[in-house]
Amino acid sequence: MSSLIEIIDSLENRISKLLHKYELLKQQNTNLKQKIEKLESDLELHDDQLKRCEEKFSALKNANAMLGSDEYKRETKLKINALIREIDLCIAQLSE
DSSP states (O other): OHHHHHHHHHHHHHHHHHHHHHHHHHHHHHHHHHHHHHHHHHHHHHHHHHHHHHHHHHHHHHHHHHTTOSSSHHHHHHHHHHHHHHHHHHHHHHHO
8 A cells, every 4th residue: 555655646746847847848938939029020120120221222322323423323224214114104094
């Protein structure tokens, strides 16, 4: 009978340890989920900042080309031509 009590005590001990580990892992999982959410939010902010910087860079390239720089002149001409084609298409659609 005493060996049965020892076995039960041992099982209780193991179950207690498992429950403790489970709670720790549950807490760790919650912390990691919060960290993931924060990192995703930070990533979204950085993506927005990058997009704004790329737009500013593009505008600066175009302004630089219009000021006489030969470095981005070809790109600017292509962009202006594309805009003119779009305007022509709009005019054609309006005149129909």
